[in-house]
Amino acid sequence: xxxxxxxxxxxxxxxxxxxxxxxxxxxxxxxxxxxxxxxxxxxxxxxxxxxxxxxxxxxxxxxxxxxxxxxxxxxxxxxxxxxxxxxxxxxxxxxxxxxxxxxxxxxxxxxxxxxxxxxxxxxxxxxxxxxxxxxxxxxxxxxxxxxxxxxxxxxxxxxxxxxxxxxxxxxxxxxxxxxxxxxxxxxxxxxxxxxxxxxxxxxxxxxxxxxxxxxxxxxxxxxxxxxxxxxxxxxxxxxxxxxxxxxxxxxxxxxxxxxxxxxxxxxxxxxxxxxxxxxxxxxxxxxxxxxxxxxxxxxxxxxxxxxxxxxxxxxxxxxxxxxxxxxxxxxxxxxxxxxxxxxxxxxxxxxxxxxxxxxxxxxxxxxxxxxxxxxxxxxxxxxxxxxxxxxxxxxxxxxxxxxxxxxxxxxxxxxxxxxxxxxxxxxxxxxxxxxxxxxxxxxxxxxxxxxxxxxxxxxxxxxxxxxxxxxxxxxxxxxxxxxxxxxxxxxxxxxxxxxxxxxxxxxxxxxxxxxxxxxxxxxxxxxxxxxxxxxxxxxxxxxxxxxxxxxxxxxxxxxxxxxxxxxxxxx
RNA sequence: CGGGGUGUAGCUCAGCCUGGUAGAGCGCUACGUUCGGGACGUAGAAGUCGCAAGUUCAAAUCUUGUCACCCCGACCA
Numbered sequence: 001x002x003x004x005x006x007x008x009x010x011x012x013x014x015x016x017x018x019x020x021x022x023x024x025x026x027x028x029x030x031x032x033x034x035x036x037x038x039x040x041x042x043x044x045x046x047x048x049x050x051x052x053x054x055x056x057x058x059x060x061x062x063x064x065x066x067x068x069x070x071x072x073x074x075x076x077x078x079x080x081x082x083x084x085x086x087x088x089x090x091x092x093x094x095x096x097x098x099x100x101x102x103x104x105x106x107x108x109x110x111x112x113x114x115x116x117x118x119x120x121x122x123x124x125x126x127x128x129x130x131x132x133x134x135x136x137x138x139x140x141x142x143x144x145x146x147x148x149x150x151x152x153x154x155x156x157x158x159x160x161x162x163x164x165x166x167x168x169x170x171x172x173x174x175x176x177x178x179x180x181x182x183x184x185x186x187x188x189x190x191x192x193x194x195x196x197x198x199x200x201x202x203x204x205x206x207x208x209x210x211x212x213x214x215x216x217x218x219x220x221x222x223x224x225x226x227x228x229x230x231x232x233x234x235x236x237x238x239x240x241x242x243x244x245x246x247x248x249x250x251x252x253x254x255x256x257x258x259x260x261x262x263x264x265x266x267x268x269x270x271x272x273x274x275x276x277x278x279x280x281x282x283x284x285x286x287x288x289x290x291x292x293x294x295x296x297x298x299x300x301x302x303x304x305x306x307x308x309x310x311x312x313x314x315x316x317x318x319x320x321x322x323x324x325x326x327x328x329x330x331x332x333x334x335x336x337x338x339x340x341x342x343x344x345x346x347x348x349x350x351x352x353x354x355x356x357x358x359x360x361x362x363x364x365x366x367x368x369x370x371x372x373x374x375x376x377x378x379x380x381x382x383x384x385x386x387x388x389x390x391x392x393x394x395x396x397x398x399x400x401x402x403x404x405x406x407x408x409x410x411x412x413x414x415x416x417x418x419x420x421x422x423x424x425x426x427x428x429x430x431x432x433x434x435x436x437x438x439x440x441x442x443x444x445x446x447x448x449x450x451x452x453x454x455x456x457x458x459x460x461x462x463x464x465x466x467x468x469x470x471x472x473x474x475x476x477x478x479x480x481x482x483x484x485x486x487x488x489x490x491x492x493x494x495x496x497x498x499x500x501x502x503x504x505x506x507x508x509x510x511x512x513x514x515x516x517x518x519x520x521x522x523x524x525x526x527x528x529x530x531x532x533x534x535x536x537x538x539x540x541x542x543x544x545x546x547x548x549x550x551x552x553x554x555x556x557x558x559x560x561x562x563x564x565x566x567x568x569x570x571x
Numbered sequence: 572c573g574g575g576g577u578g579u580a581g582c583u584c585a586g587c588c589u590g591g592u593a594g595a596g597c598g599c600u601a602c603g604u605u606c607g608g609g610a611c612g613u614a615g616a617a618g619u620c621g622c623a624a625g626u627u628c629a630a631a632u633c634u635u636g637u638c639a640c641c642c643c644g645a646c647c648a
Contacts, residue, residue, distance in 0.1 A: 012597065012609070013583050017641050037640065092646070109648090143572085143646050157648055209648090218647090301645090314645065416648060450648040484607050516608040523608090534607060544607090 001477060002496075003509040006044045009033075010521050020216045022459035023148030025468050029525050031476075038145025038153030040452075045525065048476040049455050050156060054135050056187045056473065057158045057449060060180045066131040066160060071113045073137060077103030079112040082428050092140045106139040111424045111446060114161040118442065119430035125165045128432060128442070129173060133160030135451065149452040150412065151218070160447040163425075165432060170419055170443045177447050181210050181415045188454055189471025190461055192414065195221050196231035198302050199418060206419040210449075211411030214460040221411045222392045226404025234302045237388055238396030238406055240353045241274070241294070249360060249374040251335075256371045260330025262295040265371055269362055277355060277363035277375065279332040281316040281324060287345030288324055289313060291389055292334055293352040298391040307350055307387035320344060325366040333363035333372060334381040351377070352389040412457045413450075420444040462549075468526030469549045477505040478565050480527035480548075484515040484534030492533040495543070495558060502562050523548065528568075531561055 007030070014024035015034075026032045031046030042050055058068065077095070080086035086103075094106040107113070114132055122128065135158045145153050160177070164170040178194060185192035190212045197209040209232055211219055222236035223229070231237070259265045266273045276295025281288055282304065289308050291299050305313045318329050324341055325332045340346045355361075359376040375381065398404040424430070425442040433439055455474070462469040472478065479499060483492040489510070496508040507527055509518045515534070522530050532544035537555050545556040545564075556564075 011582065016577085016583075019642085034640095090646080138648080140647070144642095144644090146641085151647075155648070159648085312645095413648065448648050453648060482607095486606080514606060514608090514610070516606090516610080519608045521609085532607080536607065 001044075001505075001507050003507060004511050008045055008521075008525070009043070010524060018148065020147050020150065020460070021463055022150065022216075022456040025459055025463060025524070025526075026148060026456065029468060032149065034148075038142060038151070040149065040152060040154070045476040046455070049458075049470070049474055050451055052474040052476075053188060053451050053454050054156075054158075057135065057184055057451070060184045060187070061131075061133055061158075061160065064131075064176050064180050066133050069114075069117075069132050069134050070136065071107070071110050071134050073107055073139075074104050075107045075110075075113055077105060079116055079428075080105060083112045083115075083424050084427055085112070092142060094139050094141050107136075108138055108140040109446075109448070110134070110159055111161065111420070111444075112428065115424045115428045115430050115444070118161075118163050119425075119428060122163065122430070122432055122442070125432050125434050128163055128165045129169055131160060131162040131173065131177075133158055133447070147216075147218075147456070149456040152452065155453070156451040158447075158449040158451060160449075162445040162447070163430070164443045164445070165434065165440065167419075167421070167443050170445050174417060174419055174445055177445070178208065178210070178417055181417070181447070181449060184449065185210065185212065185414065185454070188458055188474050190414070190454070190458055193221070193223075193230060193411070195223075195411075196235055197416065198232060198234040198306070208417050209413045210415035210417070212414050212454075212457040212461060213409055213411045214457065215410050216460055217410040217412040219411045219413050221409050222396075222406045223409060224398035224401060224404040225407055227398060227401035229398050229400035229404075233392055233408065234300070236392040236406070237399045238390070238392045239399055239402065240388075241396075251375060251380050252373045253365055253367075254371050254373055255369060256331075257369045259369075259371075260328075265362065265364075266295060269371065269373060271362045271373070275361050277334060277358070277361050279334060279363055281321050281332060282313040283316045283320060284308065284310040284313050287340070288316060288320065288347050290324075290332070290334070290337060290347060290349045291352075292349065292355055292383065293389055294354050297352065297354065297389075297393075299389055300391040303387070303389050304350065307385065307389065308348065325364075327364065327366050327368045327370075331364035331366065331368055331370060333366050333375075334383065335363070335372060335375070336366055336381075348384040349381075350385045350387055350389065351383040353386050354390065355383075356386055412453065412460065414454050414457050415447070415449040417447045418445065420446050463526070464549075466520070467524035470526045470528060472528045472568055475528050476525070477507040477527050478569065479504055479506045479529045479531055479561075480522045480525065481506050481508045482515070482518050482522055482530060482532045482534075483508070483510050484518065484532050484536075484544075485538075486512065487535065488533050488538050491538060495531070495533060498558065499562070502566070504562065504565050529561075529565060 009030040011028045014028050018024040030043055033041045077086055096104050138157050139154050142153050145151050162173050192210050192212050194208050194210055197207045199207045220233040222231055222233050259268050262276050266276050273295040278293050278295050280291045280299055291304050293299050321329045361375040362373050365372045394408045396406045422441045425444055430442045431439050459468050499506045528548050530546040537544050542555040546553050
């Protein structure tokens with residue numbers, strides 16, 4: 001690959017909209033270019049990295065018996081009607097009509113399509129298990145795309161689907177794929193970790209994310225410092241804190257003018273924060289959920305949504321709060337809430353487990369400028385349901401080992417695996433006959449790995465002040481050959497030929513440009529090995545050899561350079 | 572969708588408050604000097620000031636609308 005012939009539009013300055021390192025460097029290095037929000041061109045160098053990652057993914061998946069397919073990007077709406085997702089999937093689904101006004105969508109994921117294949121061709125338990133995957137472009141019309149390839153609307157993803165005769169078989173296969181994914185990331189030069197995750201919109205029983213730890217990651221991960229428990233904070237649990245029982249006393253109303261936040265009220269009433277009952281109202285489909293947590297805790301909205309089996313939960317507006325509590329925002333409490341409100345619907349009250357049997361607590365009185373002291377759960381108020389609603393905090397005790405403390409770190413979700421069960425196979429009637437000619441619904445798993453995101457994550461984990469530091473297995477080339485002096489062009493051309501003949505991928509900077517420009521571009525692009533042809537070393541028939549990451553220069557013969565690269569490629 | 576911000580040359584941005592000839596740096600073209608860590612000089616090309624209305628003798632500048640992009644929140648590989 002000659003620099004002069006390919007297209008590598010390096011930029012001295014990063015575009016103003018780029019926020020994180022990988023976005024800035026991939027744009028500056030001429031790997032990608034934005035076309036519309038969340039939609040990118042992959043330029044030659046970017047595409048080379050994408051292809052490298054894809055090759056590793058294929059290799060590892062094929063090795064464990066997965067079979068590659070290629071599914072359509074545009075999917076008929078009928079298939080989505082069958083699974084019931086046409087109505088449920090929101091605006092993230094890009095819908096379109098063909099010339100005959102028939103409904104189609106641009107695939108954000110392919111459960112329906114793949115299930116359609118399998119139900120047609122798989123009839124017997126003898127045909128199972130099967131794992132089919134594809135590597136393709138997806139489209140999700142995200143609310144807020146950002147961070148370059150990290151959260152695009154259009155993105156390249158490996159999506160795999162497995163089909164099993166039993167849940168046990170899925171359980172076993174699930175672990176095989178989890179391990180394959182971890183091997184893939186390891187080969188890409190990334191340190192990854194598997195964490196428990198919420199199943200979200202895709203549904204299903206159990207799910208894990210494979211994350212790459214990085215401070216710029218969008219996911220917050222809670223991990224135990226004593227055992228191997230790790231979970232996305234959306235799902236993470238911690239031990240229910242012990243309630244320090246306070247003096248039980250009679251219910252007492254206190255005037256608390258304009259004091260709304262837990263902080264303000266706690267200090268005014270001289271009550272510790274954890275003895276406050278924080279009362280938050282959430283709108284849900286068909287009503288309002290009142291969530292109660294200790295004053296020192298935060299509500300985890302995903303846990304709340306799952307606990308009450310809601311389609312959505314969203315913090316209620318001031319007007320709804322007034323209608324339900326008869327008070328201004330800031331004075332809500334669990335005592336005397338209505339069972340339902342006209343025009344709003346049913347009111348249910350869910351309390352965090354930590355509030356079970358609480359006494360001597362304080363909360364709003366559902367009356368503006370009034371709070372209660374001496375509240376006892378059961379005596380003064382009853383809740384519809386108890387559940388774990390807390391957002392875990394750093395320092396919480398681990399639920400798994402009961403000993404360690406949780407730490408919160410950030411990570412990038414590069415893979416996600418789900419045990420789907422029969423979420424799709426049942427409505428779409430994907431069944432098989434067992435050995436007794438009895439019909440069963442196929443059990444499914446689904447697995448996704450973000451190719452572009454893996455590329456971005458690799459940059460997040462591997463860069464320095466000058467630019468990117470590609471791990472050799474996914475680098476756009478093995479060697480960056482720099483012609484530093486035009487007088488040595490013939491020698492450079494010859495070395496370029498030799499390297500290619502040796503099977504080494506080389507980017508040859510043959511441009512008629514100043515050496516400084518070439519060195520800086522080479523450091524920015526971050527190909528692992530740099531070789532310089534120029535006057536300094538040409539007289540001794542040597543090359544200047546630099547490992548990009550270490551930055552130490554040394555003189556080497558061409559033969560030694562080739563041997564070193566080949567040795568590195570063997571690992 | 573709610574809140575905030577930005578649209579001026581290929582890129583990064585100034586000019587806008589206080590209306591009056593369209594600017595800088597980088598990049599690009601030509602010539603000369605230079606040539607191993609983003610050179611220098613000279614000359615040059617390049618912008619319907621996002622778009623549309625309005626106010627005005629006059630609009631990049633003021634007003635309204637609209638579109639695009641970005642940030643914070645709700646959604647997610």
